[in-house]
Amino acid sequence: xxxxxxxxxxxxxxxxxxxxxxxxxxxxxxxxxxxxxxxxxxxxxxxxxxxxxxxxxxxxxxxxxxxxxxxxxxxxxxxxxxxxxxxxxxxxxxxxxxxxxxxxxxxxxxxxxxxxxxxxxxxxxxxxxxxxxxxxxxxxxxxxxxxxxxxxxxxxxxxxxxxxxxxxxxxxxxxxxxxxxxxxxxxxxxxxxxxxxxxxxxxxxxxxxxxxxxxxxxxxxxxxxxxxxxxxxxxxxxxxxxxxxxxxxxxxxxxxxxxxxxxxxxxxxxxxxxxxxxxxxxxxxxxxxxxxxxxxxxxxxxxxxxxxxxxxxxxxxxxxxxxxxxxxxxxxxxxxxxxxxxxxxxxxxxxxxxxxxxxxxxxxxxxxxxxxxxxxxxxxxxxxxxxxxxxxxxxxxxxxxxxxxxxxxxxxxxxxxxxxxxxxxxxxxxxxxxxxxxxxxxxxxxxxxxxxxxxxxxxxxxxxxxxxxxx
Ligand code: ASP
Numbered sequence: 153x154x155x156x157x158x159x160x161x162x163x164x165x166x167x168x169x170x171x172x173x174x175x176x177x178x179x180x181x182x183x184x185x186x187x188x189x190x191x192x193x194x195x196x197x198x199x200x201x202x203x204x205x206x207x208x209x210x211x212x213x214x215x216x217x218x219x220x221x222x223x224x225x226x227x228x229x230x231x232x233x234x235x236x237x238x239x240x241x242x243x244x245x246x247x248x249x250x251x252x253x254x255x256x257x258x259x260x261x262x263x264x265x266x267x268x269x270x271x272x273x274x275x276x277x278x279x280x281x282x283x284x285x286x287x288x289x290x291x292x293x294x295x296x297x298x299x300x301x302x303x304x305x306x307x308x309x310x311x312x313x314x315x316x317x318x319x320x321x322x323x324x325x326x327x328x329x330x331x332x333x334x335x336x337x338x339x340x341x342x343x344x345x346x347x348x349x350x351x352x353x354x355x356x357x358x359x360x361x362x363x364x365x366x367x368x369x370x371x372x373x374x375x376x377x378x379x380x381x382x383x384x385x386x387x388x389x390x391x392x393x394x395x396x397x398x399x400x401x402x403x404x405x406x407x408x409x410x411x412x413x414x415x416x417x418x419x420x421x422x423x424x425x426x427x428x429x430x431x432x433x434x435x436x437x438x439x440x441x442x443x444x445x446x447x448x449x450x451x452x453x454x455x456x457x458x459x460x461x462x463x464x465x466x467x468x469x470x471x472x473x474x475x476x477x478x479x480x481x482x483x484x485x486x487x488x489x490x491x492x493x494x495x496x497x498x499x500x501x502x503x504x505x506x507x508x509x510x511x512x513x514x515x516x517x518x519x520x521x522x523x524x525x526x527x528x529x530x531x532x533x534x535x536x537x538x539x540x541x542x543x544x545x546x547x548x549x550x551x552x553x554x555x556x557x558x559x560x561x562x563x564x565x566x567x568x569x570x571x572x573x574x575x576x577x578x579x580x581x582x583x584x585x586x587x588x589x590x591x592x593x594x595x596x597x598x599x600x601x602x603x604x605x606x607x608x609x610x611x612x613x614x615x616x617x618x619x620x621x622x623x
Contacts, residue, residue: 166368166369166371166372167524167553169371169372170371170372170375170549170553171553172372173371173372173373173374173375173376173379174375174376174379174549174551176376177203177375177376177377177378177379177380177383178379178380178382178383178391179383180376180380180383180384181379181380181381181382181383181384181385182383182384182387182388184198184384185383185384185385185386185387186387190384190385190386190387195384198380198384199380199381199384199385202377203376203377203378203380203381203384204377204381206373206374206376206377207374207377207378207381207543207546209370209374210367210370210371210373210374210375210377210378211374211378211532211542211543211545213363213364213366213367213370214364214367214528214529214532214542214545215322215532215533215536215542216363217360217363217364217367217529218322218324218529218530218532218533218536219319219322219327220356220359220360221357221360221361221364221519221529221530222324222327222328222331222516222519222530222533223319223327223330223331223334224331224353224354224356224357224360225331225357225519225520225521226327226328226331226332226335226515226518226519227331227332227334227335227338227353228335228350228353228354228357229335229476229477229518229519230331230332230334230335230336230338230339231335231338231339231346231350231353232476242469242574242578245574245577246469246470246473246570246574247477249570249573249574250473250474250477250478250518250570251514253412253416253478253480253566253569253570254478254479254480254483254513254514254517254518254566255510255514256408256412257404257408257412257480257481257483257484257562257566258483258484258486258487258510258513258514259510260404260407260408260412260484261400261401261404261484261485261487261488262487262488262491262506262509262510264400264403264404264407264488265397265400265404265487265488265491265492265495266491268396268399268400269495270393270394270396270397270399270400270492270495270496271393271397271491271492271493271494271495271496271497272495273392273393273396274389274390274393274495274496275389276498278386278389278390279496279497279498280498281385281386282386282496282497282498283497283498283499285381285385309325309326310325310326310329311326311329312326312327312329312330315327315330318330322533322536322537323537324512324516324533324534324536324537325508325512325537328515328519338350357521361521361523364525364528364529368525371549374546375546375549378543378545378546378549379546379547381543381546382543382546382547390496390547393492393496394547394548394551397488397489397492397548397551398551398554398555400488400492401484401485401488401489401555401558401559402555402558404484404488405481405484405485405558405559405561405562408480408481408484408562409561409562409565413425413565413566413569416569416573417569417572420573420576421569421572421573421576421583422576422582422583423572423583423586424583427583427586428460428568428569428572431455431459431460431586432455432459432460432565432568434451434455434459435448435451435452435455435564435565435568436561436564436565438451438564439557439560439561439563439564439565440557440558440560440561441557442524442560443523443524443525443553443556443557443560444522444523444524444526444560445474445475445476445479445522445523445560445563445564445567446475446476446521446522446523447522447523448475448560448564449471449472449475449522452467452471452475452564452567452568453467453468453471453472455568456471456568456571456572458587459586459587460568460571460572460585460586460587461581461585461586461587462571462572462575462581462585463575463580463581465580466571466574466575466578466580466581467571469574470567470570470571470574470575471567471568471571474566474567474570474571475522475564475567476521476522477518478563478566478567478570479517479518479520479522479527479559479563479566480517480562480563480565480566481558481559481560481561481562481563481566482517482520482526482527482559482563483513483514483516483517484513484559484562485527485555485559486512486513486516486517486527486530486531486534487509487510487513489531489548490509490512490513490531490534490535490538490540491506491509492548493535493540493544493545493547493548494538494539494540496544496547497540497541497544499538499539499540501538505538509534509538512534512537513534516530516531516533516534522560522563524556524560525552525556528545528549528552531545532545
């Protein structure tokens with residue numbers, strides 16, 4: 153989904169247009185708030201008949217795709233693992249590593265957002281007003297009541313009695329559960345039977361991604377309208393918490409990159425973090441400039457093989473899987489954003505709900521496409537699940553471009569760390585195999601493992617993302 157980087161029409165790239173929309177909407181709203189005041193008839197008229205509907209149209213287009221997108225991406229992701237028995241131990245180990253590192257990254261983000269509390273820097277009056285203004289969002293109300301408590305019922309409730317009803321009520325966990333079971337069952341029937349369904353799911357996935365692309369063409373106006381609604385009612389007061397939120401996301405991403413990854417590399421993989429980072433600069437820079445894990449995939453594979461000496465069978469299996477499923481930066485971003493917006497809207501979340509947020513951040517990161525803004529529609533779904541009005545994304549969409557660039561770097565770096573971890577733990581590679589620049593390539597494979605799954609085992613996922621990639 154070419155959300156923020158596509159050239160849309162003449163000249164200006166879409167992400168610049170969104171930024172312009174944000175500035176124009178914010179400044180216009182501020183000026184009117186400071187000169188006429190929020191209660192002036194003109195301001196109220198603009199909010200009611202211009203900015204309000206425009207913002208709603210944009211939001212509804214995003215909401216509209218949440219159910220098909222989550223279902224198609226999760227079931228395809230699971231099905232693309234192929235026959236779990238065949239991929240077996242290595243596949244499960246790879247997935248386990250993805251889950252573990254994503255859980256650590258979200259935890260870092262959650263910790264920092266709790267310490268700095270960007271959303272609570274809003275006064276109680278403003279918060280009450282925010283909630284009163286936006287709480288009419290029906291979908292958020294429905295689901296808020298379902299997640300008010302966390303207990304055994306919540307766990308049982310994840311299994312939907314009726315997947316269609318779960319979809320109608322935007323019960324994200326229920327849709328995800330159904331998607332997972334559907335994907336697992338898809339791998340258990342004969343390939344001949346499964347093929348048409350996989351084709352349908354791939355097409356569905358591509359179609360909803362196209363719809364998001366169309367919606368994002370409206371983003372400059374949608375964002376302008378939504379932020380106008382915010383600043384014309386609330387003035388400056390929300391801008392400082394937003395700056396703190398951006399700082400929290402960027403600092404958490406930095407911490408994960410300079411603490412978690414080096415710790416894994418040094419103590420588990422046994423390679424110097426300096427050597428590692430000096431060899432993976434190309435994919436990191438590519439990720440930063442494209443904001444797309446999928447677009448960076450070819451560079452990542454070449455780098456893992458040529459600069460790190462990782463055997464191609466490992467790089468060819470772990471990296472494509474990682475580009476779609478292993479998103480450390482995205483998971484962190486989603487966790488922090490949900491908590492920030494919940495704080496901003498005065499939605500209190502108990503510990504149990506925060507654990508659910510951690511889980512949801514990891515699961516939705518698994519389902520997000522590795523393209524610019526790939527996580528935004530899923531994020532909108534998670535917000536609704538916790539009773540946070542979807543309008544909340546207006547606050548963050550304008551700054552998302554820079555966050556997307558940063559989180560994609562972390563996503564791609566996490567994939568490369570995972571590749572060295574798997575290669576090392578399978579005794580197929582060691583730090584000694586890292587080629588020294590200017591010297592003949594390293595030994596690479598140390599051993600031949602007959603059980604190693606081939607890159608074809610993850611083919612559907614790769615194809616899916618290749619197609620949804622920007623030209
Ligand atoms: N841009 C991210 C990636 O491609 C996905 C996202 O978080 O939006 O890895």
